[in-house]
Amino acid sequence: MSGGRLVVVSNRLPLGENPSGGLVVALEDALKTSGGLWIGFSGEAAQVASDHLVFHDGASFGRASFDLTQADFDSYYLGFSNSVLWPMCHGRADLSHILPEYLEGYRRVNARIADLMLPHLRPDDRIWVQDYQLFPLAAELRKRGVTGTIGHFLHIPFPGPADCAALPNPAELFEWLSHYDLLGFQAQRDLSNLSESARQLMDVEPLGHDRMRLGGRLVRLGVFPVGIDTAAFMQEARDAPDEDRMRTLTGAQMMIGVDRLDYSKGIPQRFRAFQILLENHPDMIERIAFLQIAPPTREAVAAYRDIREETEHLAGRINGEYATINWTPIRFIHRSLPRRILAGLYRQAHIGLVTPLADGMNLVAKEYVAAQNVTNPGVLILSRFAGAADTMQEALVINPHDPWELAEAMAIAMRMGANERRRRHAALLRDVVEHDVGWWSATYLDALEQAAAERGQVVDV
Ligand code: GDG
Numbered sequence: 001m002s003g004g005r006l007v008v009v010s011n012r013l014p015l016g017e018n019p020s021g022g023l024v025v026a027l028e029d030a031l032k033t034s035g036g037l038w039i040g041f042s043g044e045a046a047q048v049a050s051d052h053l054v055f056h057d058g059a060s061f062g063r064a065s066f067d068l069t070q071a072d073f074d075s076y077y078l079g080f081s082n083s084v085l086w087p088m089c090h091g092r093a094d095l096s097h098i099l100p101e102y103l104e105g106y107r108r109v110n111a112r113i114a115d116l117m118l119p120h121l122r123p124d125d126r127i128w129v130q131d132y133q134l135f136p137l138a139a140e141l142r143k144r145g146v147t148g149t150i151g152h153f154l155h156i157p158f159p160g161p162a163d164c165a166a167l168p169n170p171a172e173l174f175e176w177l178s179h180y181d182l183l184g185f186q187a188q189r190d191l192s193n194l195s196e197s198a199r200q201l202m203d204v205e206p207l208g209h210d211r212m213r214l215g216g217r218l219v220r221l222g223v224f225p226v227g228i229d230t231a232a233f234m235q236e237a238r239d240a241p242d243e244d245r246m247r248t249l250t251g252a253q254m255m256i257g258v259d260r261l262d263y264s265k266g267i268p269q270r271f272r273a274f275q276i277l278l279e280n281h282p283d284m285i286e287r288i289a290f291l292q293i294a295p296p297t298r299e300a301v302a303a304y305r306d307i308r309e310e311t312e313h314l315a316g317r318i319n320g321e322y323a324t325i326n327w328t329p330i331r332f333i334h335r336s337l338p339r340r341i342l343a344g345l346y347r348q349a350h351i352g353l354v355t356p357l358a359d360g361m362n363l364v365a366k367e368y369v370a371a372q373n374v375t376n377p378g379v380l381i382l383s384r385f386a387g388a389a390d391t392m393q394e395a396l397v398i399n400p401h402d403p404w405e406l407a408e409a410m411a412i413a414m415r416m417g418a419n420e421r422r423r424r425h426a427a428l429l430r431d432v433v434e435h436d437v438g439w440w441s442a443t444y445l446d447a448l449e450q451a452a453a454e455r456g457q458v459v460d461v
Helices: 022-033 070-089 100-120 137-143 161-165 170-177 188-202 230-239 244-250 267-280 302-322 339-348 363-371 403-415 418-434 437-454
Strands: 006-012 037-046 054-056 062-069 126-130 149-153 182-185 211-214 217-223 253-258 288-293 330-333 351-354 379-383 396-398
Touching: 006 022, 006 100, 022 037, 022 437, 037 100, 062 070, 062 100, 070 100, 070 161, 100 137, 126 137, 126 437, 137 149, 137 170, 149 437, 161 170, 161 188, 170 188, 170 211, 182 188, 182 437, 188 211, 188 217, 217 437, 230 339, 230 363, 230 418, 253 267, 253 339, 253 363, 253 403, 267 288, 267 302, 267 403, 288 339, 302 330, 339 363, 351 363, 351 403, 363 379, 363 418, 379 403, 379 418, 396 403
Parallel strands: 006 037, 006 126, 037 062, 126 149, 149 182, 182 217, 253 288, 253 351, 288 330, 351 379, 379 396
Antiparallel strands: 054 062, 211 217
């Protein structure tokens, strides 16, 4: 980055000594070389919200956290972020739960974050805001006199006109967005949804394919598909415990799913498809073992308790019907496993099952590919509704709503010969290696720099 300091703001601050994880790895260099700062929620509930940021040592860049009261956490995070925005962005307006105090809390927390940031900002900072929890942050900073370059990246899908219209405040959403210089999305689909929603709800016409005038301000738009730390994950999978252990344990080929237990991930749909596979292809009985790892998430929200019940019930029913003395069709682990164990499991799995009904990108698809043994790789089954499907066409790309199609894809994957598996995997791996998380952040930051250079100039549009 040629300009000023990079300031990243995200809902959660990566804490602990030597923080790792995809985003940290991607942003560390830019933060380190620019003397940058990362700001986010500490994860701690406070009795009384404090009036300053808390700084943390132990990383190669500056880190500063804010706390939240339980009431703020409930309304801003569980409430407006995850009971209103999340369902609308994933095409599930029917699961939303709109309460006026959620929106108030969301506005209040974003305003407070702006207040806390203000004393630490410099005029030439490049501020990069992450995700849907912080849409109003640029508007709040502008109100407080911040005139520098601010970008946003949305990790989840952007809603189309029908879902935008289901929000309690569609016009306010566009007002929030208008204060960014650059809006980044995972996939072309999201950029198109933004343009179409703005056109239908706000009567705004896009300026070409990558600019829009919102509220009198010029906003640049771009698609930046996020990746993983591919080289590190490949290494982790190679170093993982012995490949044959799992197979001798189960005596069957493994099919794996790894998802937070979220209704957007299509877990019940894949269980139903698996049942159809066993029904239509009885030769698969005792030959395929489905391992679903689904750590709990947002359990205080009712829709998440419902999905847990539905999933456990289905797994129990299918196991009751098909299990033999020697074989359990579905193993469902409702806990988080250590990353290196996960890497080893991906590598041992003959099928990686990634079937969200809607997903910004889906990093599990990329991790599964990176973890494979290149001489005997497994097969990725991928939902066409994951952002990842845009670039991962050599997977078996399926419609997750159609359990018959999905069951057939499982049968095809089970029978696929080594040559075809290698050919498909090589193409997928090329994409995952080339477009890793470092590529993602560098591409976004270049675009933000470009936006900074163009600001102040009269742009001919
Ligand atoms: C959002 C968007 C977008 C899962 N279980 C365990 C575990 N995981 C890790 C996976 C993967 C990550 O969590 C999940 O990432 P996804 O991309 O699949 O999904 P979201 O959490 O919904 O993320 C998504 C992403 O942001 C990035 O922009 O791709 O579309 O929804 O890395 O491996 N990790 C460990 N144990 C588990 O049990 N250690």
